[in-house]
Amino acid sequence: MGMEQEQPGYAAGKIRERGFLFLISESVKEDEFRKALPQLDERIGNGKKLKDSKSTTAAVCELPGCGTVFVKRTNNKGLSFTLRYLFRPARAFRAARAADRLFRAGIETPAVLAVGERRFCRVLLGGYLVNEMKQDVTEAYHVLLNSPDPGKCVAEIMEKAGRLLASIHLQHVIHRDFKLANVYFRKDGSCGVWDLDGARIYPSSVPQSLMMVDLSRLVSSVFSVLKLRKDPYEPELRDVCGQLARAYSSCSSSLSVTGVAIEAALQKFFPGK
Secondary structure, eight states, X not given: OOOGGGSOSOOSEEEEETTEXXXXXXXXXXXXXXXXXXGHHHHHHTSEEEEEOSSEEEEEEEETTTEEEEEEEEEOOSHHHXXXXXXXXXXXXXXXXXXXXXXXXTOOOOOEEEEEEEEETTEEEEEEEEEEOOOSEEEHHHHHHTOSOHHHHHHHHXXXXXXXXXHHHHTTEEOSOOOGGGEEEETTSOEEEOOOTTOEEOSSSOOHHHHHHHHHHHHHXXXXXXXXXXXXXXXXXXXXXXXHHHHHHTTOGGGOOOHHHHHHHHHHHOTTO
16 A cells, blocks of 8 residues: 555544555544445446546545545556556545645635545555535636626635635645636635645745746636636736735735736746736
8 A cells, every 4th residue: 555654644544445545534434434435436437527537537426424525536547657656645645635734724625534545456546535515615717707797806806815825825735726716615705725636735835936836827717717708808917916916915924925926927837828
């Protein structure tokens, strides 16, 4: 199995069963979940698919011992994948540690119910991340796409998502795909983050260059959604970057950035924007 010293420490139980290694939270009914493991891939396959590619399968499905959950499975893509993960745990464990850190810090994100991997000998066949299913939330992507007032909506997203991203970085976590599809709004107007599959935790502060990747990714996704609206509204890039910089920097003096710096990062990391 993988390198267990790198697995998240929040789990209340551990299951080893027929090539599976899973860590489960205290809310999971261990006996039911254990018995269902041989049919885990079948249950994911029969669920509501949100993504199904060679590398990743994501679905909403019913899992015994967990209820209705969101499951993301990382698939073995071939020889390079096999060699890379021969002596390291599945990436799902890293995502679970990041999610747990944010959750414990009071940052809105789906709770991790279980995380695991399946191997044949040392060959990693797949990694699994099981999250609670969030109810009554809307992706920021859809909020902006359907807003009757896109100018006001962009300003609100920059304010709330900027503060959210600052709180994530203050926990020494970099998201690496911080876009509107991965930010969601609750009915009370608060926002949260999901899809931490590529997230990383740093022992000290997050490098500023990586902060800028997250910031510019957010701006890039805003303009991508605005293009899909096919209406005449198009804000000035510098104005949007400035709105984001002010919201982000207001959370801590250690996160001081300017709109000009975000705009430069956007041109560097997303030159087509």
